[in-house]
Amino acid sequence: xxxxxxxxALEEYLDGxxxxxxxxxxxxxxxxCSSCAAETATFAAEQELFSRYDRDLAIPSSLWEQVAERxxxxxxxxxxxxxxxxxxxxxxxxxxxAFSFAAVALLxxxxxxxxxxxxxxxxxxxxVAQTVTPRESSPKEQPPAPVPSSSAEPQKHIxxxxxxxxxxxxxxxxxxxxxxxxxxxxxxxxxxxxxxxTAKHIEQxxxxxxxxxxxxxxxxxxxxxxxxxKALSRRLLNENIVLRRDAEMKAKYPTKMLLSDLEPLLIxxxxxxxxxxxxxxxxxxDRVQKTEIVAALIGY
Amino acid sequence: MKRLALDELNLxxxxxxxxxILMNSSRDLVTRVCQGDQEAFRLIFDRYSRxxxxxxxxxxxxxxxxxxxxxxxxxxxxxxxxxxxxxxxLSTWLFGIARNVARESLRAxxxxxxxxxxxxESVMDVxxxxxxxxxxxxxxxxxxxxxxxLEALDDDKRLVFTLKVFHQCSYEEIAEITGFSLAKLKTxxxxxxxxxxxxxxxxxxxxxxx
Numbered sequence: 001x002x003x004x005x006x007x008x009a010l011e012e013y014l015d016g017x018x019x020x021x022x023x024x025x026x027x028x029x030x031x032x033c034s035s036c037a038a039e040t041a042t043f044a045a046e047q048e049l050f051s052r053y054d055r056d057l058a059i060p061s062s063l064w065e066q067v068a069e070r071x072x073x074x075x076x077x078x079x080x081x082x083x084x085x086x087x088x089x090x091x092x093x094x095x096x097x098a099f100s101f102a103a104v105a106l107l108x109x110x111x112x113x114x115x116x117x118x119x120x121x122x123x124x125x126x127x128v129a130q131t132v133t134p135r136e137s138s139p140k141e142q143p144p145a146p147v148p149s150s151s152a153e154p155q156k157h158i159x160x161x162x163x164x165x166x167x168x169x170x171x172x173x174x175x176x177x178x179x180x181x182x183x184x185x186x187x188x189x190x191x192x193x194x195x196x197x198t199a200k201h202i203e204q205x206x207x208x209x210x211x212x213x214x215x216x217x218x219x220x221x222x223x224x225x226x227x228x229x230k231a232l233s234r235r236l237l238n239e240n241i242v243l244r245r246d247a248e249m250k251a252k253y254p255t256k257m258l259l260s261d262l263e264p265l266l267i268x269x270x271x272x273x274x275x276x277x278x279x280x281x282x283x284x285x286d287r288v289q290k291t292e293i294v295a296a297l298i299g300y
Numbered sequence: 301m302k303r304l305a306l307d308e309l310n311l312x313x314x315x316x317x318x319x320x321i322l323m324n325s326s327r328d329l330v331t332r333v334c335q336g337d338q339e340a341f342r343l344i345f346d347r348y349s350r351x352x353x354x355x356x357x358x359x360x361x362x363x364x365x366x367x368x369x370x371x372x373x374x375x376x377x378x379x380x381x382x383x384x385x386x387x388x389x390l391s392t393w394l395f396g397i398a399r400n401v402a403r404e405s406l407r408a409x410x411x412x413x414x415x416x417x418x419x420x421e422s423v424m425d426v427x428x429x430x431x432x433x434x435x436x437x438x439x440x441x442x443x444x445x446x447x448x449x450l451e452a453l454d455d456d457k458r459l460v461f462t463l464k465v466f467h468q469c470s471y472e473e474i475a476e477i478t479g480f481s482l483a484k485l486k487t488x489x490x491x492x493x494x495x496x497x498x499x500x501x502x503x504x505x506x507x508x509x510x
Contacts, residue, residue: 011486011489015464016470017470046497047465049442049446050465053443053447053466054439055357055447056443057363057366063367063370063371064342064345064346064349066371067371067378068338070375071338071375071378071379
């Protein structure tokens, strides 16, 4: 081995980092080369010098006490002090009410996003054509058109077997495009998203109640198909409860009162059988007319 | 020729490192801490606080700050001990935390201030003195000499030099603690030794005959 190679590997050799074969080669060279051996001696003297370095550091008794105080609670699941997660957690850590507020805010935002997404996925609503120009519309001008029943459904065969039975679809004009519901909302000039949700809800409820109010009941009718209206009413009822509570929390008392008035009607419609008897529908129809709830909704 | 890797050999060779109960292996202590045994953590502290504070002191050159950062190191260790991999040596792991804590602290200082301090107080003052052979240096003077020479190293070189020379860590352990590649740490270590030699040589005399 040459001196150059030996000196290149000398530090690693003295640090004990060389493999056995290389270390034996270095040792053999050092035994034969006085120059490299002197270099080794210098290195060893350096190491000895540094080993005398005394920082004179004592561990104060208070140090453990401070550590113990900060680690008094059992070791928690690992949380990085420097990581993104820790920083995120720190944002919500202090003060305690800030966390609660943040959590509530997040829940509200989340609920609104879900609700908005849900509304977008809803099927077209009936009688929107009436609600676009509500004050000009007349119940008599827009009677629900009877829809022929499908002969494929056994239950409807029974109904059709009796010539006196008339099957009515209360949502006969639901095919009319309802995109104008957005126009209705913008007509209200509503900026706040919650107010927009309330406006949409009231509009849909108004359509439902108008369809109930306008239904023409024939004494010869055996049953009336209200399955669609029933399902719609159930959905509106759930929305109504949420919006009513929200209005109450935000001290929007007129809205809260209006929504409170709607609830009994929605409950009754939701509890109708799919094939309702004319008397059952008539009771609800009369209540809608007496309470003039539709007028109140239009005026909202 | 590879050095025997006895568990915590390096740290337990430090003065006071046996303050804990020797019957408890580091692995046992870690397990006990994870089970909520505060006394086990006390034993870890007793065993490793001295080498950790020495290491941090070498990095920050401030006694009070070193105590404060040692406290922070053990608090972080306690909170993260669940994450410690079974194959990791406790000493290496603790040094890794201490290194992070020290580096965060160093980062807070302005580099310019450090350089001014080193240029004007430490190295230059010592260099202006008439060299005294190292065997005539009192231990206090020797300590001051080494401390100032250490301060003059840049952070990376001081880190690897301290771990290798004062704490006898293997290259592999240094790489684990620092995150440096083997090539970088070898280069840094070689340069750090050369710089230290250059600063101490005037006082050490030929061959460091101490």
